[in-house]
Amino acid sequence: MTKGIYLDNNATTMVDKQVVDEMIPYFTEQFGNPSSMHQFGDKVGRAMKTARAQVQALIGAEHESEIVFTSCGTESDSTAILSALKAQPQRNEIITTVVEHPAVLSLCEFLEKDGYTVHYLKVDKKGRLDLEEYKKLLGPKTAIVSIMWANNETGTLFPVLEMAELAHAAGVMFHTDAVQAVGKIPMDLKKTKIDMLSLSGHKLHAPKGIGVLYLKRGTRYRPLLRGGHQERGRRAGTENAASIIGLGLACDMAKKHMEYENSCVKAMRDRLEEGLLEAVPNCFVTGDPDNRLPNTLNIAFEFVEGEAILMLLNKQGIAASSGSACTSGSLEPSHVMRAMDIPFTAAHGSIRFSFSRYNVMDEVEEVIKAVPPIIEKLRKLSPYWSNGAPVENPEAAFAPTYS
Amino acid sequence: MWDYSETVKDHFYNPRNAGALDDANATGDVGSISCGDALRLTLKVDPETEIIQDAGFQTFGCGSAIASSSALTEMVKGKTLDEALAISNQDIADFLEGLPPEKMHCSVMGREALQAAVANYRGEEWADDHEEGALICKCFAVDAVMIEDTIRANSLKTVEQVTHYTKAGGSCSSCHEGIEEILTKVLAETGEAFDPETPITIDPAEVKPAVKKGKLTTVQRILKIEQVIAEIRPQIQADRGDIELVDVEDKKVYVKLTGACSGCQMATATLGGVQQRIIEELGEFIQVLPAELQAA
The missing domain is CATH 3.90.1150.10 (Aspartate Aminotransferase, domain 1)
Structure with missing residues (x-):
């Protein structure tokens, strides 16, 4: 390990040695495409299934099929928000906060140019939201609410469980960017009204370039990337198998720690x-x-x-x-x-x-x-x-x- | 991590002349706390000779702001006020062996502090005439305010024109979306819409009506080309480069770029600008090429 004191783990984390070891064979031995019919990929599918279950366990998803592997947190955020807009063309408003990560803020600013209305919830001096303001904004035109679980700069937690309940009661989809929260605080998504959640591997000692979109069963969804049947057609593109397998182990370790x-x-x-x-x-x-x-x-x-x-x-x-x-x-x-x-x-x-x-x-x-x-x-x-x-x-x- | 030169690092880790001078007779305060850079320059000027005998700085700012301040104090000591005023922000950056484009404004702040301090010494008012916008073109350090002003002043319509006038977008081209956004905004002020399909040709009103295609003799043609190049030359020389006409072969005009132009990433854009002007003047399509491309 490099000498020095690393206190920048919200930026990215060291990949755990065990995670790397777990991944290596999937570059050189089991390098086959998990969709192939031959021996070079026959273990990949099974290992990915394990990984999916490990992610599922960490975030408390009800079904394994609610885990969609993506390339990063940003992709998950974009997929969630754009899906909600595409699947509900009659709704053209988004509710988010002024302190979101650029992955959400930049996209929202871009969507405003296309005519969507974005409501940015303000925060007080301690970075807290006003839920009364939020309740008033929820309405029949709201396509999606996207609220970060934990702020990347201050670590401040938003009451996403309560906000998801409120959205659900108003018939509005709820997404949370949880890249900073997953692995640091316990969560049990099956008991929540969160419809979609983004997480990112490199924030929890898995490699960069792997993310997850949690997609609650029954949530209306339109893929960002169309093509092959990977991820049940919800995210086309050959799977980043080694990283998925690494992320699985990293999630397992995060749960234990x-x-x-x-x-x-x-x-x-x-x-x-x-x-x-x-x-x-x-x-x-x-x-x-x-x-x-x-x-x-x-x-x-x-x-x-x-x-x-x-x-x-x-x-x-x-x-x-x-x-x-x-x-x-x-x-x-x-x-x-x-x-x-x-x-x-x-x-x-x-x-x-x-x-x-x-x-x-x-x-x-x-x-x-x-x-x-x-x-x-x-x-x-x-x-x-x-x-x-x-x-x-x-x-x-x-x-x-x-x- | 910024790619700071060793000199920048040295002046940051070991700042020279830090702190305010007790016996200063000139003070310049510049900067902006919202941007996170603010500098107070104090000078001790000999009233007889106007030679700067000592200089001190206090800076709230990043590594390169502190290094620029430190460099500035070293550069001005021993100079007369007029000599010191001749220091440009590029001189400060050169002294530091370069600054990243995002950080060039730190050297600008140094120069402004100097102007403010000299104005203070001479009992004049110093007003900052420089407004800074978000950095759009990182290759050539061009900000949004500069692009907006240039679009307004010259009624520009396309990204290519913006590049010709400001250099912005002339290298890696990643900022073209940003330039298009500014064009859209500025054109909207006069009720126009930005059209990415606008041909790069010129407003017909500007094209000399007397020029008719194919009516020029070869000598007239070459003289015209010479004339255009002579007009453009001062601009290029201002950027420490130079241009000369080498040959004209049918529709191909060969020129030689020298000085700062040779090897500059902007050479292609510069040639594009020259080509556009010649096309306007001749009323026919020609191609401007570097002389090296001429078949021997």
């Missing part, structure tokens, strides 16, 4: 939060700390910029991510930070630390030691900071000329 994730992983996250808040002045946790993924800490360091923090962390081998504009090359800080009304002076300095079960407590202590001098160094360079404290009334004291 669910308790560990919600106790030991959570304890590391909590210790990091406590240690940083204590050691660094002028920083705060963003999102809803009482209702979030066990592995995610998003902390905003005021008056410094995130990319600079990340570069200095990286120099010490610590990997995290930031909601600053500069890390993405855009002109605005993360839409999630802006939606929560985090001031610019803090939003640009927001850093996300996201854990996995492969982290250890020693790493946490190292990060707690590494961060304070980095923030101090950058604050010394900052025009908003002077003599160990923010300048008085920072936004007025330094009001640069700019449009």
